[in-house]
Amino acid sequence: MGSLKLENVCMSFGRVNVLDDIDLEVQDGEFVIFVGPSGCGKSTLLRIIAGLEDPTSGCVRIDGDDVTLTPPAERGVAMVFQSYALYPHLTVRGNMGIGLKQAGLPQDEIREHVAEASRMLSLDEYLDRRPAELSGGQRQRVAIGRAIVRKPKLFLFDEPLSNLDAALRVHTRLEIARLHRELKATIIYVTHDQVEAMTLGDRIVVLNEGRIEQIGTPMELYRNPVNLFVAGFVGSPQMNFIDAARVGYPDADKIGIRPEHISVDPGKGDWEGTVVHAEHLGPDTMLYLQSDQAGLVTVRLFGEQYFKTGQTLYMTPQPERLFRFDAKGAVLGRVPEAA
Amino acid sequence: MARRSSRKRPIRWHIGVFLAPATVIYTAVMILPLLGTLHLALFREVDREQVFVGLDNFSTLLGDPRWSASFWNAFRNNIWFFVIHMLVQNPVGILLAAVLSSPRLRLRTFYRTAIFVPTILSFVIVGFTWKLILSPLWGIAPYFLDFVGLKSLFAPWLGKEQYALTTLSLISVWQFVGIPMMLIYAALLSIPDGVLEAAEIDGITGMSQFWRIKLPLILPSIGIISILTFIGNFNAFDLVYTSQGAMAAPNFSTDILGTFLYRTFFGFQLQLGDPHMGAAIASMMFLIILSGVCFYLVAVQRRLVRYQF
Numbered sequence: 251m252g253s254l255k256l257e258n259v260c261m262s263f264g265r266v267n268v269l270d271d272i273d274l275e276v277q278d279g280e281f282v283i284f285v286g287p288s289g290c291g292k293s294t295l296l297r298i299i300a301g302l303e304d305p306t307s308g309c310v311r312i313d314g315d316d317v318t319l320t321p322p323a324e325r326g327v328a329m330v331f332q333s334y335a336l337y338p339h340l341t342v343r344g345n346m347g348i349g350l351k352q353a354g355l356p357q358d359e360i361r362e363h364v365a366e367a368s369r370m371l372s373l374d375e376y377l378d379r380r381p382a383e384l385s386g387g388q389r390q391r392v393a394i395g396r397a398i399v400r401k402p403k404l405f406l407f408d409e410p411l412s413n414l415d416a417a418l419r420v421h422t423r424l425e426i427a428r429l430h431r432e433l434k435a436t437i438i439y440v441t442h443d444q445v446e447a448m449t450l451g452d453r454i455v456v457l458n459e460g461r462i463e464q465i466g467t468p469m470e471l472y473r474n475p476v477n478l479f480v481a482g483f484v485g486s487p488q489m490n491f492i493d494a495a496r497v498g499y500p501d502a503d504k505i506g507i508r509p510e511h512i513s514v515d516p517g518k519g520d521w522e523g524t525v526v527h528a529e530h531l532g533p534d535t536m537l538y539l540q541s542d543q544a545g546l547v548t549v550r551l552f553g554e555q556y557f558k559t560g561q562t563l564y565m566t567p568q569p570e571r572l573f574r575f576d577a578k579g580a581v582l583g584r585v586p587e588a589a
Numbered sequence: 590m591a592r593r594s595s596r597k598r599p600i601r602w603h604i605g606v607f608l609a610p611a612t613v614i615y616t617a618v619m620i621l622p623l624l625g626t627l628h629l630a631l632f633r634e635v636d637r638e639q640v641f642v643g644l645d646n647f648s649t650l651l652g653d654p655r656w657s658a659s660f661w662n663a664f665r666n667n668i669w670f671f672v673i674h675m676l677v678q679n680p681v682g683i684l685l686a687a688v689l690s691s692p693r694l695r696l697r698t699f700y701r702t703a704i705f706v707p708t709i710l711s712f713v714i715v716g717f718t719w720k721l722i723l724s725p726l727w728g729i730a731p732y733f734l735d736f737v738g739l740k741s742l743f744a745p746w747l748g749k750e751q752y753a754l755t756t757l758s759l760i761s762v763w764q765f766v767g768i769p770m771m772l773i774y775a776a777l778l779s780i781p782d783g784v785l786e787a788a789e790i791d792g793i794t795g796m797s798q799f800w801r802i803k804l805p806l807i808l809p810s811i812g813i814i815s816i817l818t819f820i821g822n823f824n825a826f827d828l829v830y831t832s833q834g835a836m837a838a839p840n841f842s843t844d845i846l847g848t849f850l851y852r853t854f855f856g857f858q859l860q861l862g863d864p865h866m867g868a869a870i871a872s873m874m875f876l877i878i879l880s881g882v883c884f885y886l887v888a889v890q891r892r893l894v895r896y897q898f
Contacts, residue, residue: 302786323792335783338896339805348801349791382896400791 252313252326252403252436253278254299259308261294261460268294270460272308276438276453281430283451284440285483291460292440293408299438300329300406312403323349325404328397332409334389336381336396342368343377346395367395370432371425387418394426398433407439411446423449444484448472456480478579481506487536492544494574497521502574502582509536509550511571519564523547525557539563623875629868646869660870662841663849664877666754670845671822673758674765679814681762682769683807687799689770690777701774705767712764716831719760723747747832750842757843761828765821769814776810777803809893816885823878826851846874 254276261269269291276282284292297303299310301322310318317325336345343364350360368374371391381389390410397405407426411419427450430437441447447454448468456463456471456479464471464480475481481489487509494502497520513519514537523539526546537549537557547565557563574582633642650656685704689697707715723730725745734740746756780803788794788802826847829837835857837844852860854867 300786300790302789321794322786322790323794327790329787329790331783331787333781333783335781335787337784337787337802339894348793352792352797352801396787396791 254404254436254438255311255314256295256299257309257311259295259298259305259310261291261298261303262306268460269298269305272462274455274462274465276436279434279436281437281439281450281452283447283454284438284457285442285444285447285454286457286463287483288442289459290457292442292457295457296329296406296408296438296440299404300327301325302329326402327404327406328400328402329406329408330390330393330397330410332412334381334386334393334413336389336392338381341378341380342373342384342392342395345381345392346399349396349400363399363401364395367398370398370429371395386414387422390414390422391425394429398429403436405435405437407437409441410439411441412443426450444486448484454484456483458483474581475573476581478504478506478575478581481573481575481581487548487550489573490544490547491575492547496545497543499574503577504575506573506575507567507571509548511568512547512549512565513568514539514549514551514563514565516561516563519566521547521565523563523565525559525561525563527559528557530554537563539565541565626868626871626875629865630872633865646865647873650866650869650873656866659841659844659849660873663844663846666843667823667825667845669754670758670761670825671819673755674762674818674822675815677759678762678766679769679811679818682766682814683773683811685766685770686773686777687803689774701771704770707764708767710764712827713831715760715764716828719763720747720832723756748839750839753833753839754843757829757832760832761825764828768817772810772814773807776807780806806896809895812885812889812893815889816882819881819885820878823874823881846870846877850874 254274256272256274259269259272260267272295284295286292294303298305301317301320305318308318309316312325312327337348340348346364346367347360350363355363364377368377371394373388373391373395376384376388376392381392384392390413393410410426411422414422423446426437426439429435430450439446439450451468453465453467454471455465458479463483464476466474468484471480471484475484478491482491485508489506489508490512491504491506494500494505497505499505521541521544523541523544525537526540527538529536529538533553535551535553535555537551537555539547539549541547544565549565576582630646631641631643632639633646634640650660688694689701694700722728723746725731725743725748731740731743734743744752746752784802784806785798788798793801823846825845829843829845829848830851833839833843835848835852837848850867850870851857853863853870856862
């Protein structure tokens with residue numbers, strides 16, 4: 251059990267609108283990611299769901315019950331914080347068990363729950379240590395364990411991986427994905443890292459300036475972004491945005507094409523450009539081409555490919571992958587055929 | 590050989606230069622007087638000459654019936670003085686800090702300042718003010734009690750042997766409660782918001798949040814406050830002197846080690862000053878505080894963990 255519904259949630263601090271009329275429905279067992287640039291309101295939204303902040307107006311429902319004014323502990327949610335927020339004076343066991351102890355569960359039941367969570371997270375050998383004696387990754391696992399033992403309806407993750415180093419981040423990401431499968435829990439996960447968003451989420455909610463820009467599966471967002479913001483936010487390296495008039499699309503303001511959807515050829519193509527820089531990543535090669543028509547364009551090529559700086563190349567975008575945007579940034583629909 | 594000597598480290602003068610000011614000042618105003626006191630305590634003046642008498646002054650202080658009665662009286666009073674501070678000042682300080690750190694409190698800065706102001710007042714002002722407030726003749730305390738119909742409760746608190754010391758301790762508590770309040774307040778503020786929010790989500794709110802989360806995290810500060818209180822109380826003198834006089838009226842019932850030392854060292858009324866006995870009392874005070882601090886360092890502080898967040 252664990253569905254969530256947000257109805258017209260607004261939040262303002264003084265005269266600043268942080269969240270503007272958010273509507274969202276999350277099904278039981280779904281893994282939903284809130285993603286957006288910093289300051290977009292994603293953490294505030296998560297804190298409203300947790301009950302740590304009260305929305306200025308609107309309604310939060312968990313399993314259909316209006317919990318807008320319910321204190322956090324009674325909402326059946328568990329939260330994993332970016333800073334781990336472990337209790338420094340308690341052992342790992344104490345950290346995981348304190349919520350149950352407060353709820354008045356009998357000792358042996360608490361021990362059972364803690365043992366189960368620690369087994370899932372391989373924390374058994376650290377149970378008697380204090381947070382200060384653990385590494386960052388271990389602390390994060392304890393924080394996750396503290397969430398698991400409460401068997402919440404909703405798991406809330408607030409940028410849980412951003413304090414970890416790159417290798418550990420990948421590892422913990424896999425672990426969170428595994429947990430989601432094993433627990434079949436509803437998870438709401440805030441991040442600014444689009445790789446996390448794309449790899450973990452069933453659905454992604456893209457937020458910008460307090461509004462939801464688009465909701466969809468990772469591939470929907472990649473294939474069919476509804477506007478310039480989502481198109482630019484999803485995908486790395488970023489989509490190329492080109493002044494439409496200069497490349498012959500008079501009905502649009504800008505066109506967008508992802509770096510991986512441009513092919514290059516030394517002989518012929520749509521746009522002429524000179525190589526200004528090449529990045530060799532191994533699996534991919536990123537080419538930066540300066541073009542009189544299109545400006546600076548990033549092209550992503552598969553495998554190792556070598557071009558000289560200053561070399562002239564011709565670029566051809568895949569027409570079915572080209573997006574046209576109007577002056578407000580909304581997608582005008584795909585370009586069916588190069589005009 | 591020549592190479593090795595040329596590699597020899599240059600003498601690092603700067604260490605000495607930087608340490609010197611603190612060392613010189615500390616030696617001049619703390620270490621030398623302390624050694625002087627200990628030295629003085631081992632002598633006695635006989636026929637206008639200083640004679641080395643070993644620990645005789647101490648055995649007089651603890652062995653002679655009149656000296657030892659005064660000494661133990663002052664010592665007992667001093668312990669009571671300390672106990673009142675520990676039982677009233679520090680819990681009240683913690684309570685005030687907890688209230689101040691509540692996000693819902695308005696006018697926080699005003700309360701914080703108002704409660705802290707007595708700490709920066711002179712003992713003379715505090716002692717004299719309270720003496721006036723509590724005066725049975727022209728004090729406002731009986732008047733105010735009368736106002737609420739409780740005049741029967743009034744007693745000349747500073748004038749009765751059984752109340753005077755406790756009253757005086759409470760006046761001192763009133764004056765200094767701002768210090769534990771500020772230290773605990775700072776400790777409470779240093780607890781990260783995340784930890785408290787995690788507690789909110791875990792259902793640990795209100796009083797149980799205080800007992801289970803906040804109190805363990807501010808224990809190190811409470812330890813520091815306790816030892817500061819101990820040192821302050823056993824060095825106290827001014828408040829008794831200004832409000833009750835050097836005779837620690839009534840009938841020495843408010844006599845603490847500080848006032849006892851003062852009378853002995855400098856003399857008062859019919860009592861002649863005796864620097865050697867005075868130094869012996871000062872040395873005893875030093876030993877009492879030293880053993881208290883050692884006890885704290887060995888038995889208490891090692892068990893207190895300062896948590897890093």
